[in-house]
Amino acid sequence: MVAMAYTVAFDGIDARLVQVQCAISPGMPGFTIVGLPDKAVSEARERVRAALSSMAIALPSQRISINLSPADLPKEGSHFDLPIALAVLAALDVVPHEEVSDIVALGELSLDGTLVPVVGALPAAVAAVDCDRALMCPAACGAEAAWVDAVRVIAPASLAQAIAHLNGRGVLDPAVAGEVTQGSGARCLSEVKGQERAKRALEIAAAGRHHLMLVGSPGSGKSMLAARIPGILPPLTPVEALETSMIHSLAGLLDAGGISRQRPFREPHHTASMAAIVGGGRGAKPGEISLAHNGVLFMDEFPEFPRAVLETLRQPIETGEVVVARANAHVRYPCRFMLVAAANPCRCGYLAEPARACGRAPACGDDYMGRISGPLMDRFDLRVEVPPVAFTDLDLPVGEDTSARIAARVAVARAVQVARYAGQAGMWANADAQGAVLDAVATPDAEGRALLLRVADRFGLSARGYHRVLRVARTIADLDGSDPVQRQHVAEAVSFRLTLTKEV
Ligand SMILES: Nc1ncnc2c1ncn2[C@@H]1O[C@H](COP(=O)(O)OP(=O)(O)OP(=O)(O)O)[C@@H](O)[C@H]1O
Ligand SMILES: [Mg+2]
Incomplete structure (x- = not known):
């Protein structure tokens, strides 16, 4: 039988x-x-x-x-x-x-x-x-x-x-779905004093899902800024929530069956293994980059990560999925995350402050940041220097630009993008725009184009760099409520791109 x-x-x-x-x-x-x-x-x-x-x-x-x-x-x-x-x-x-x-x-x-x-x-x-x-x-x-x-x-x-x-002797009622868990009350960005440029970069990155790098002296507030990103991101759409929860389900991370509408924020330590970060190991489990799908992957002390781990990120960043190989099969996990990296400018951390920098400055800065390869650095759309906070700034009252206000602006810009890319396979936010669609939606007006061409020529932007500037400029225009991408949008996008670049 x-x-x-x-x-x-x-x-x-x-x-x-x-x-x-x-x-x-x-x-x-x-x-x-x-x-x-x-x-x-x-x-x-x-x-x-x-x-x-x-x-x-x-x-x-x-x-x-x-x-x-x-x-x-x-x-x-x-x-x-x-x-x-x-x-x-x-x-x-x-x-x-x-x-x-x-x-x-x-x-x-x-x-x-x-x-x-x-x-x-x-x-x-x-x-x-x-x-x-x-x-x-x-x-x-x-x-x-x-x-x-x-x-x-x-x-x-x-x-x-x-x-x-x-057997029909004790029929069970169908199970009911768990609670939608709300955000765990992310802390407010207004608690971070000063650092206006970094906050602006956070807003742009959140609005268009762009990759962001924060570089600055110890204690300037980089980790503090990054930890507040979940509070300015829009909630997951129902489709995204299900997709992200499927990965969390496979990793056994769904508490009491609740699905969260808050975007995941993953912050692996730099000592984490390759399998923990990209996935693999026993059972080819999803790694941190997949657990951050539709959310944020925050890599604090970025240059301290092993080189092999950093280089492995290059391909998933471009394709939004990772292939985990094991002995008898290849497993594919989605990993469309927003990468936020924080780093000190050098080993002692005080490169930007001549009075405190060590004797090896500026060579130590090149050595330290040199751990991040050119192609990887090229993938960061927004790069920001986070200077030490002035004591006078620390004395200021809590700012008015709260996370809630920034989140509202980000949500409006994201809604514009959702409408723009509706029907375009594989595109959700400006960071995903490619090819003909990117040309159609992000080509700046005549003045903006002239500026971009001058910058590309003068600073030797890579083709990827050129397209990434276009995407960021599109996001800045969206935050501005502008349909055409104008000169000032391109200029701001370029200013974030050229920070920390050798060509300057
Ligand atoms: N801009 C700021 N406004 C208010 N407090 C700040 C600011 N910057 C730093 N601090 C204070 O300094 C502490 C350390 O900040 P944080 O950990 O974010 O620094 P960091 O830049 O990540 O330093 P490191 O490079 O050492 O990791 C914070 O917990 C906070 O108390
Ligand atoms: Mg830190």
């Missing part, structure tokens, strides 16, 4: 449907799982056997074969326990075949039959909708999975509850 259950295998944020076939046949008693299972999947048989015996269901003294189909797709993780148990139970006629094959199941079993939460309930729910089935997952994952529209989520707390539900 062959019984079928369904589950998923994760391939990046995609969940691919897997059929769990169970055959019980005469022969040497045994329990085998085939179909490229990893260690956690192979161990499922011990957990399933113990969970069933805890409910006084003994496995027959026959040969039990489980095949996970398609057989050439690698299966990883502990979430195969529940579908394997259900396939066995259907083959034993403990639960009806049709009920089992009508759901996509995932969940880990403990030895007493309790269902333990697993990662990836949200992408699994999307896959369940695609194949027109309900989703069965552990109770703790129900709130997360129920976020997907049109999915019916059954979230039993134990295998016994799952069996009762399938």
Whole structure:
């Protein structure tokens, strides 16, 4: 007798449907799982056997074969326990075949039959909708999975509850979606005294999703400024929230099934490993750059990151996705983030203050910033020097330009962009504009063009630099409420581009 259950295998944020076939046949008693299972999947048989015996269901003294189909797709993780148990139970006629094959199941079993939460309930729910089935997952994952529209989520707390539900003896109500968690009350930008230019750069970067580099002496407020970026970003759109949450779901980061409308803000330490930052390692998990998808990746003390890590960022910055390679497959994760980097200008940090700089200035500055390669530096649209704060500035009352006000201006500029790029595949904000679309929306008026050409010629802008200036100028014009990109918009964009550039 062959019984079928369904589950998923994760391939990046995609969940691919897997059929769990169970055959019980005469022969040497045994329990085998085939179909490229990893260690956690192979161990499922011990957990399933113990969970069933805890409910006084003994496995027959026959040969039990489980095949996970398609057989050439690698299966990883502990979430195969529940579908394997259900396939066995259907083959034993403990639960009806049709009920089992009508759901996509995932969940880990403990030895007493309790269902333990697993990662990836949200992408699994999307896959369940695609194949027109309900989703069965552990109770703790129900709130997360129920976020997907049109999915019916059954979230039993134990295998016994799952069996009762399938047999119609204890039908469970569908799970309801978790709370939308609001922002954690990001601190206000007005607390940062002075640093008007840096604040302006933050506003432009947030409005157009441009990459930003802050360079300045120790204690000038760089980390403080960056930490306040979440407070000026617009909330995630529902589509973005789902996309970002799918990645967080795979990393097991969704608290109590709540989906956050706040853009992610990730700040990996410079000692983090390559796998932690770009993704990979066991199970090819998403890294910090993917967890920052649709949000901010803040890399404090940027030159202190290992060179290999910094160089690896170059390609994901351009394409908005990263390919994590592992022995037998390539996993693709989206990573459209806004990169914010902070750095001291040199090792001692006081290069800009002749009275305090060390004896090696200015060579130490070149050495230190030289750790950031030219092509990587080229990807920063906005570069700002953050000077030491004057004591007189620190005495000033809290400024009027609060995060809420800046956020309102940013939201207006973003709304203009959303309307502008509607229908353009792969474009959401000015930073994404490419090719003919970029030419059409960002070509400046005659005066602006003349200025840009002069600057490009005088300072030897790269082709990428030229296009990045155009995108930033477009954002500045949007913040200004101007349809054409004018000379002053180009001039401001250029001024941010040329800071810290050797050519000046
Ligand atoms: N512009 C500012 N307005 C108000 N307080 C400031 C400002 N700049 C610095 N401070 C004070 O100095 C502290 C340190 O600032 P912060 O950590 O942001 O400096 P930093 O530029 O990141 O320094 P480092 O280069 O050492 O990392 C802040 O917690 C705050 O108390
Ligand atoms: Mg700092």
